[in-house]
Amino acid sequence: QFAEIVASLEPYTEDGSTYLFEDNVRGGRIPKEYIPSVDAGIQLATTNGPLAGFQVLGLKVSLNDGKSHDVDSSEMAFKIAAQAWFREAMRMAKPVLLEPVMTVEVVTPENYMGDVVGDLNSRRGRVGQMEARGGNQVVSAQVPLSEMFGYATDLRSRTQGRATYTM
CATH class of the missing domain: 3.30.70.240 (Alpha-Beta Plaits)
Incomplete structure (x- = not known):
């Protein structure tokens, strides 16, 4: 399985939403049929966040680039790559736990x-x-x-x- 993504993560609180996904990939580096899998993988990863397993809220994810392989890439590979990217991005972002x-x-x-x-x-x-x-x-x-x-x-x-x- 092969999938690679390059994305950015930033706080997002506009219009009351807790999550926004933007597809900024140009030139077909990631085939369009795999983009929803990246979004789904990140959304799934947000439900079990890095701080005590609580959901991560207030995110804007911009998918900027990536790589795929004609034979070895699949929707599942991109979903797994997105989850791995999210875990690493959250580790670097230093999130905080919100109080009720x-x-x-x-x-x-x-x-x-x-x-x-x-x-x-x-x-x-x-x-x-x-x-x-x-x-x-x-x-x-x-x-x-x-x-x-x-x-x-x-x-x-x-x-x-x-x-x-x-x-």
Whole structure:
């Protein structure tokens, strides 16, 4: 089996996608029928990433060049070559493990809004929408899960037990 690929890897977060594959091969160095196998091999490799086996997110892969052989190349050879390339590229890229971020909704009386928002901010939360609902204020935020331990007790203390939250 023979397959060789030359590609580049970069962060990608546009339009909410977690993966983008670009075929930049010119001159038929890799026959068109093998390009989808390269893409499939890389996508498969992203599902079991180098950090604790977690999926790799936010990637743009540009396939730039490669080599094939009329007799010894196959779709499977290119899929395997793509997976090997991805493992090596990730080793050199020094990826980081993302932490889980939770969507939190707090319902609180208006006079406790400042305390609630301040507490969410101190927990590295990103406060989003605030709206009135039935005489109370509803605060929506994105907060790292690691910062939410003990939140129920803290919220009760700050609001004299009058606020509730869902995560």
